[in-house]
Amino acid sequence: MDLIADKNNRWDLDLSIIIPVKDEEKNISRLAKEVGMVMNAALWSWECLWLDDGSTDNTLSELQQINAKDSRHQFIALSRNYGQSAALYTGFGCARGEILVTLDGDGQNDPKDIPVLVRRLLEDNADMVNGFRRKRRDTFIRKVSSRIGNAFRNWVTNEQIHDVGCSLRVFRHRCVENIPVFKGMHRFLPTLIRISGCSVILEMPVNHRPRRYGQTKYGIHNRLWVGLMDTLAVRWMQTRMVYPEIKTSSLNKEKERTYMFSKPRLRGPQTR
Numbered sequence: 001m002d003l004i005a006d007k008n009n010r011w012d013l014d015l016s017i018i019i020p021v022k023d024e025e026k027n028i029s030r031l032a033k034e035v036g037m038v039m040n041a042a043l044w045s046w047e048c049l050w051l052d053d054g055s056t057d058n059t060l061s062e063l064q065q066i067n068a069k070d071s072r073h074q075f076i077a078l079s080r081n082y083g084q085s086a087a088l089y090t091g092f093g094c095a096r097g098e099i100l101v102t103l104d105g106d107g108q109n110d111p112k113d114i115p116v117l118v119r120r121l122l123e124d125n126a127d128m129v130n131g132f133r134r135k136r137r138d139t140f141i142r143k144v145s146s147r148i149g150n151a152f153r154n155w156v157t158n159e160q161i162h163d164v165g166c167s168l169r170v171f172r173h174r175c176v177e178n179i180p181v182f183k184g185m186h187r188f189l190p191t192l193i194r195i196s197g198c199s200v201i202l203e204m205p206v207n208h209r210p211r212r213y214g215q216t217k218y219g220i221h222n223r224l225w226v227g228l229m230d231t232l233a234v235r236w237m238q239t240r241m242v243y244p245e246i247k248t249s250s251l252n253k254e255k256e257r258t259y260m261f262s263k264p265r266l267r268g269p270q271t272r
């Protein structure tokens with residue numbers, strides 16, 4: 001397949017794969033090898049950004065060794081644990097790829113699905129392709145709680161996303177340049193991308209694998225009430241964001257493009 005990045009645009013690479021991790025010392029080496037094998041076969045230019053979100057084990061040491069073997073694997077160690085959303089947003093800001101890919105660092109997402117989602121994005125000229133885990137390899141309680149949470153988020157935000165919690169996603173870099181950032185942002189990425197003006201969002205089934213080592217960082221107690229409040233906040237943003245569309249202008253196309261991708265605006269009090 002042809003290279004994605006236009007030689008004349010501002011992106012240096014075709015793809016940036018962004019992986020937030022916390023205390024995943026036993027999982028990341030294997031995952032890095034899988035990512036490398038898949039991406040080398042795909043023939044796109046790429047980098048993999050590992051965001052160490054305040055790990056207390058040997059995760060950082062493992063990332064340093066991975067980087068020493070292959071400089072396409074870059075790492076960023078945050079000063080403390082800020083949460084998955086902050087780690088992802090840091091990755092968005094540091095990434096050099098025209099297309100961004102996100103996946104979990106626990107190895108449950110399958111890197112082999114990355115080229116499939118990217119090709120779907122390109123062929124359908126979509127803004128985002130969100131994976132959904134058709135056969136989840138999780139506990140019964142976790143699957144049920146996620147299904148309830150997903151249904152509630154869809155109901156409140158008027159969305160129809162099968163699996164908002166799936167971390168394997170592919171989207172265009174421009175779609176996340178100015179999305180609202182808050183703790184819990186990662187659970188609403190398709191909706192926030194739509195709010196930002198990128199409306200072509202597709203879904204594809206992806207493989208989901210059992211976790212080999214360690215335990216999940218999320219449970220019912222640390223997601224239920226916070227998730228409820230975040231959902232209401234996102235709904236508020238849906239009703240208050242405004243994006244003026246340019247009919248015509250004397251600006252050159254680059255200036256006009258800069259305006260169209262400037263920061264979202266909140267609707268203020270109406271005077272008329």
